[in-house]
Amino acid sequence: xxxxxxxxxxxxxxxxxxxxxxxxxxxxxxxxxxxxxxxxxxxxxxxxxxxxxxxxxxxxxxxxxxxxxxxxxxxxxxxxxxxxxxxxxxxxxxxxxxxxxxxxxxxxxxxxxxxxxxxxxxxxxxxxxxxxxxxxxxxxxxxxxxxxxxxxxxxxxxxxxxxxxxxxxxxxxxxxxxxxxxxxxxxxxxxxxxxxxxxxxxxxxxxxxxxxxxxxxxxxxxxxxxxxxxxxxxxxxxxxxxxxxxxxxxxxxxxxxxxxxxxxxxxx
Ligand code: LCV
Numbered sequence: 001x002x003x004x005x006x007x008x009x010x011x012x013x014x015x016x017x018x019x020x021x022x023x024x025x026x027x028x029x030x031x032x033x034x035x036x037x038x039x040x041x042x043x044x045x046x047x048x049x050x051x052x053x054x055x056x057x058x059x060x061x062x063x064x065x066x067x068x069x070x071x072x073x074x075x076x077x078x079x080x081x082x083x084x085x086x087x088x089x090x091x092x093x094x095x096x097x098x099x100x101x102x103x104x105x106x107x108x109x110x111x112x113x114x115x116x117x118x119x120x121x122x123x124x125x126x127x128x129x130x131x132x133x134x135x136x137x138x139x140x141x142x143x144x145x146x147x148x149x150x151x152x153x154x155x156x157x158x159x160x161x162x163x164x165x166x167x168x169x170x171x172x173x174x175x176x177x178x179x180x181x182x183x184x185x186x187x188x189x190x191x192x193x194x195x196x197x198x199x200x201x202x203x204x205x206x207x208x209x210x211x212x213x214x215x216x217x218x219x220x221x222x223x224x225x226x227x228x229x230x231x232x233x234x235x236x237x238x239x240x241x242x243x244x245x246x247x248x249x250x251x252x253x254x255x256x257x258x259x260x261x262x263x264x265x266x267x268x
Pocket of ligand 1: 031032075116139141
């Protein structure tokens with residue numbers, strides 16, 4: 001079994017293994033665990049190594065005592081000048097696919113605030129356990145960014161349509177109680193019990209038959225992610241997304257964040 005220290009990426013993630021359970025902690029406090037290319041690469045590598053090591057359950061968490069679980073996609077790395085900001089090859093999309101295809105349950109353990117693409121990351125985990133400090137916001141409309149269809153499927157596979165629309169159209173943070181009511185999280189537990197509760201659940205699942213678990217997870221993954229869509233419909237969707245990511249508003253949204261000011265959107 002590979003020593004987990006080989007998967008450590010100082011300043012990005014820390015990794016530990018407890019028999020059949022792998023634990024990955026996001027550990028870049030200076031950037032509030034922003035999902036940079038480097039951080040996503042480290043995560044994707046860790047999942048590949050865990051699969052090779054026959055790890056049965058993965059817990060994905062932030063390092064202890066971080067008020068921000070993850071600030072979402074690294075805005076400074078979003079492609080500009082008319083390129084699709086969430087393309088198939090985007091490092092975040094690769095990591096989401098790695099989680100959704102990992103041959104065993106992935107549990108998101110959430111203490112602190114979750115933003116943007118990190119919300120998609122949490123929903124790509126199979127279960128979500130959170131404490132009272134957890135909040136969840138999906139924020140493309142703050143940037144003028146047209147979210148991608150695969151990403152929207154991750155939400156429609158978990159949440160009611162009216163809840164998804166409120167989350168996307170307001171970009172407001174849902175607090176822990178609302179997150180439980182809306183089905184974003186499986187269990188809401190006191191912060192002092194979060195780690196023990198999550199690890200007990202992970203141990204329970206790690207004791208089950210791994211081949212049956214992997215087969216059931218893959219079937220559920222296929223049933224939720226592979227929705228047929230007509231070519232003409234897909235092209236129409238891409239055209240509406242292109243108009244948004246080629247717009248001055250998208251450039252304004254990213255520039256405003258980087259200049260630490262409020263954006264002014266003009267609908268063009
Ligand atoms: C790069 C960052 C980030 C960041 N990127 O600390 O969902 S979509 O479609 O929109 C998708 C594209 C997506 O995920 O977009 C990103 C969505 N994320 C957000 O909107 C959250 C943006 N961040 C914040 O609102 C604040 O940083 C929070 C509330 C998370 C934490 O606030 P706090 O006051 O604790 P700072 O804002 O001072 O951030 C600390 C450092 O991390 C950088 C930020 O620029 C700052 O860097 P400097 O110290 O160099 O100034 N940072 C934070 N978030 N997403 N960089």
